Amino acid sequence: MSSEFVFHGGAVFTGTGTPLTGHAVIVRDRRIAAVLPDADASARAATDATWVDLAGALLSPGFQDAHIHPVGGGIELLQCNLTEAENAEQTASLIRAYAEANPDEEWILGGGWGMDHFPGGNPPRGLLDEAAGGRPVLLQSRDHHSTWASTAAIERAGLTAETPDPEDGRIVREADGFPAGTFHEGAGELFATVRPATSDDLAYQGLLRAQDELIALGVTGWQDAMVAANSGGIADPLPAYERAAAEGRLLVHVVGAQWWARDGGIDQVARMADRRARAAAEYPDRRIDLGTTKIMVDGVAENQTAAMLTPYRDETGHDTCNHGLSFIEPEKLREYVTALDEAGQQVHMHALGDRAVREALDALQIARDANGDTDGRHHLAHLQIVAADDVARFAPLDAVANIQALWATHEDQLDELTLPFLQDGQVDRQYPFGDFVRENVRLAAGSDWPVSTADPLAAIHVAVNRTYPGSAQPPLGGEQQRLDLETAFAAYTSGTAYVNRRDDDTGSIQEGYLANLVVIEPNPFGIPSAELHTARVASTWIEGRLVYDASASDPAVPDTHRKES
Numbered sequence: 001m002s003s004e005f006v007f008h009g010g011a012v013f014t015g016t017g018t019p020l021t022g023h024a025v026i027v028r029d030r031r032i033a034a035v036l037p038d039a040d041a042s043a044r045a046a047t048d049a050t051w052v053d054l055a056g057a058l059l060s061p062g063f064q065d066a067h068i069h070p071v072g073g074g075i076e077l078l079q080c081n082l083t084e085a086e087n088a089e090q091t092a093s094l095i096r097a098y099a100e101a102n103p104d105e106e107w108i109l110g111g112g113w114g115m116d117h118f119p120g121g122n123p124p125r126g127l128l129d130e131a132a133g134g135r136p137v138l139l140q141s142r143d144h145h146s147t148w149a150s151t152a153a154i155e156r157a158g159l160t161a162e163t164p165d166p167e168d169g170r171i172v173r174e175a176d177g178f179p180a181g182t183f184h185e186g187a188g189e190l191f192a193t194v195r196p197a198t199s200d201d202l203a204y205q206g207l208l209r210a211q212d213e214l215i216a217l218g219v220t221g222w223q224d225a226m227v228a229a230n231s232g233g234i235a236d237p238l239p240a241y242e243r244a245a246a247e248g249r250l251l252v253h254v255v256g257a258q259w260w261a262r263d264g265g266i267d268q269v270a271r272m273a274d275r276r277a278r279a280a281a282e283y284p285d286r287r288i289d290l291g292t293t294k295i296m297v298d299g300v301a302e303n304q305t306a307a308m309l310t311p312y313r314d315e316t317g318h319d320t321c322n323h324g325l326s327f328i329e330p331e332k333l334r335e336y337v338t339a340l341d342e343a344g345q346q347v348h349m350h351a352l353g354d355r356a357v358r359e360a361l362d363a364l365q366i367a368r369d370a371n372g373d374t375d376g377r378h379h380l381a382h383l384q385i386v387a388a389d390d391v392a393r394f395a396p397l398d399a400v401a402n403i404q405a406l407w408a409t410h411e412d413q414l415d416e417l418t419l420p421f422l423q424d425g426q427v428d429r430q431y432p433f434g435d436f437v438r439e440n441v442r443l444a445a446g447s448d449w450p451v452s453t454a455d456p457l458a459a460i461h462v463a464v465n466r467t468y469p470g471s472a473q474p475p476l477g478g479e480q481q482r483l484d485l486e487t488a489f490a491a492y493t494s495g496t497a498y499v500n501r502r503d504d505d506t507g508s509i510q511e512g513y514l515a516n517l518v519v520i521e522p523n524p525f526g527i528p529s530a531e532l533h534t535a536r537v538a539s540t541w542i543e544g545r546l547v548y549d550a551s552a553s554d555p556a557v558p559d560t561h562r563k564e565s
Contacts, residue, residue, distance in 0.1 A: 004048070004049040005049065005050050005051075005052050005544065006024055006027075006049050006052065007026075007054060007517075008038060008041060008051060008052070008053065009054040010519075011059070011523050011525060012025060012060075013525070014035070014508055014510060015493050015497075015508030015510075016490050016508070018486060023038060024036060024037070024038050024040075026041065026045055027517075028046070030514060031512060032510060032511055032512065032514075035510060035511060054519060056523060056526075057520060057522070058519070058520045059518075060493060060509075061493040061494065061517065061518070062517055063456040063492045063493060064219065064221040064492065065222040065454065065456070065492075066223050066379070066445055067382075067404065067448050068214075068222045068447055069448070070214065070224060071235075073449045074209040074210030074213070075203065075205075076112060076206075076450050077206070077209055078206060080094070080110025081094070082114075082139065083112035083142065084112075085114065085117065086117075087117050091113050091114075091117055091123075093131075098110070107196050108138075108139075109137075111141065111142070111144070112141075113139055113142065114142055115141055115142070115143070115302055115303070121302055121413075122172045122181070124180055125149060125151050125154065125180060126151075127181075128149070128150040136150055136194075137149065137150035142452065143302070143451045144450075144451060145185055145303060145305070146183065146188065146303060147182070147187070148182055149181055153194070157191045159171075159190060160179075161177030161178045161179075163179070166187055166190070167186070168325060169188065169189070172184070184299075185305050204239075207237065207241065211244075211249075211250070213454065214252070215540050216540070216548050216555060217455050218518035220252055221254070221502065222252065223446070223500055224254055224257060225348065226259050227257060228259055228275065238256060241254055241256065242288070245287050252542065253286060253288075253289075253502060253506070254288050255289045255292055256289065256292070257292040258272045260293055260294060262327045269343050272345055273345060276289075276290045276345065278290075286502070292346040293340050295328065295337070295349045295350070296327050296328075296350045297333065297351045298326060298350070298351065298352055298356035299324065300352055301353065301418045302414075304324060305325045306352040306384065306385070307325060307326045307352075307353040307355040307359070308355050308422075309323070309387065310422075310423045311323050312421045313421050313422070314421070323355065324356075326355070326359060330359045333359055333360070334362060337367050338366055341364075341378070342371050342374070346377050346378055347376065347378045348378070349378070349380050350381050351380045351381065354429070357390055361380075361397065364399055373398065376398070377398070378398070378400070379400035379444060379499050380394075380401060380402060381402040381404070381448075382402075383402070383431065384407070384430060384431060385422075385429045386429060387429070388429070388432075388435070391435045391441070392439050395440045400441075400444050400498070402446060402499065403433060403436075403443055403445050404445075404446055405433070405462050405463035405488065405491075406458055407431065407452065408431035408476055408477070409462050409465075409468045409471065410471065410474075414476075431477065432477060432481055433463065433483050435480075437487060443487065443490070443495050444496040444499040445459065445492040445495060446496070447459060457520070457524070457532065457536070457537070460489065460492065461533040463483045463488040464482060464483055464484070464488055465529055465530065465532070469533040485524060485529070485532075493508070495507075515542075516542050518537055519541075520535050521535065521538045536550065
C-alpha cells in the first residue's frame with residue numbers, strides 16, 4: 001500500500017478557528033505534505049496515493065490530553081474496577097463479583113467508587129468486609145483523593161482510634177474514634193507499608209491497555225501528571241513507558257510530569273533537571289519528555305481539602321474553621337517554583353480552590369520577577385474556583401489554564417458534596433472558562449482519567465453546553481462560562497500541544513507537521529450543540545498510520561511499530 005494518503009470530502013479543523021471546507025489534506029512519509037483546495041489535490045498527489053473519503057466527517061488534529069494518569073487507569077481496568085457503578089448497591093455487587101472471581105488474591109485492589117454514592121462521601125468498612133469476605137481491601141475513589149479500606153486492611157496497617165490524622169489528610173472515624181473505612185488525601189498513605197506493590201509487568205500491561213483505550217478516543221499524545229513517584233499503590237509509570245519505547249510499542253508521544261515530593265526539598269530540582277537531560281538524549285524524537293514537574297498545591301472540594309480563601313460551611317450552613325489544605329507552605333512554593341523555572345522545568349500545578357490558585361499565581365509572579373520570561377509554559381490544572389481578580393493575572397504571567405471540562409456541570413457529587421458547603425455566590429465561580437477566554441488566557445484541556453472518562457468529545461460537549469447530556473439543570477456558572485466549539489477543540493489540540501512543547505510539529509494540520517489525526521463523525525461543527533455527545537471517533541492516525549478504525553472487526557489496527565511480547 002502507498003505511504004501517501006489524501007483525505008477529502010469533509011471539513012478540516014486545523015487546530016484553531018473555523019474548519020476549512022472544500023479542502024484536502026495530503027499525508028506523505030509520516031507528515032502532512034499539503035493542505036490545499038480540493039481542485040488542486042489531484043495534481044499534487046502521487047499516482048498511487050490512497051484516497052480517504054471522509055464522507056462529510058471532520059478531520060482534526062489528534063487530541064492531546066494535558067492531565068492524565070494512563071498507567072493507573074489501565075491498571076484499574078485490570079483490577080477491581082468500580083467506575084460503572086451508579087450507586088452503593090452496584091458498587092458492593094461489583095466488589096463481591098470480583099472477590100468471587102479472584103479467590104486466590106490475598107488483597108483486593110482497584111478503584112473507581114463515587115463519593116456521591118455514600119452518605120457524606122464516606123463509604124464504611126463494614127460494606128467492604130461483607131462484600132470481600134473479610135479480605136484486606138484498598139480501593140481508590142474516582143478522584144483518587146480518598147481511599148476505602150476494609151477492617152482487615154486497617155488492622156494490618158496497625159491503625160487504631162489513637163492513630164492521629166496526618167498533616168496532609170483526614171481519617172473518617174466512628175463514634176469511638178476507630179477508623180470508619182474512608183481515608184482522605186494523605187491519610188491513604190498510612191497503608192504504604194502494607195499495601196502490595198504494583199509489579200512492573202502489571203504496570204506495563206496497564207500502559208498498553210490504556211494506550212489502546214485512548215487511541216480509540218482519538219488521543220495521540222498526553223502529559224502524564226505523575227511520573228518518577230510511587231503513591232497510592234501505583235508504581236512509577238516511567239519504567240513502563242521506557243519499556244514500551246524500547247520494544248517499539250509506545251505509539252503516542254508522552255510528556256511525563258515528574259512528581260514533586262511535598263515532604264522533600266529544593267534538592268529535587270537538580271535531580272529533575274538531570275532526568276530531563278537524560279530523557280532528551282535517549283529520545284531525540286521526543287517520544288518521552290521529562291521537562292515538567294507536577295506540584296500538588298491543594299486537595300479537592302468534595303472532601304473539603306481544596307484550599308479556599310473563605311471557610312467551608314457545615315451541614316447547617318454555618319462557617320467552620322476549615323479553609324482546606326495548602327500541601328506546601330506558600331513561601332516554600334514560591335521558592336520551589338522559582339528554582340524550577342530557572343532550571344528550565346515547566347511547572348504543572350494542581351490548584352483547585354481559589355486560595356490554591358492565588359498561591360500558585362503568586363509563585364509564578366515571584367519566578368517571573370526573578371528569572372524574567374523563560375517560556376516555561378507553566379500551567380494550573382483543575383481550577384474549580386477562581387477569584388475574579390485572579391483570572392486577569394494568568395495572561396500577563398503566560399500561565400495556561402489546564403481545564404478538565406467534563407466537570408463543569410451540575411451533577412450529584414458537586415451538588416451534594418461541594419456546593420452546600422461553600423459560601424453564597426461561589427456557584428458562579430465554578431470552572432470559569434468563559435472568563436478565561438475574555439481575559440485572553442491560553443487554554444489546554446485534559447481529563448484526569450481515571451478520575452473521569454478520558455473521552456475528549458464528552459468533555460467538549462460539557463465545555464460548550466455546561467450541562468451533561470439530558471440534564472435539566474441550568475448551565476453551571478451561567479451562560480457566560482460556555483466555550484464555543486472552536487475554542488473547546490483548540491484546547492484539546494493546539495492548546496495542549498503548546499503546553500507539551502509539541503506545537504512545532506503536532507496539534508495542528510499544517511504542512512510539515514506529524515500526521516497525527518482523528519476522523520470524527522458526524523462532524524461536530526455541523527450538528528446542534530446539544531447533540532455534540534453523539535459524535536464518535538471513526539479512525540485515529542499516528543504519524544500517517546491508521547492505528548484505530550471503528551468500522552473494522554478488530555478496531556485496533558496492527559502497526560509496524562507494535563510488537564507482540
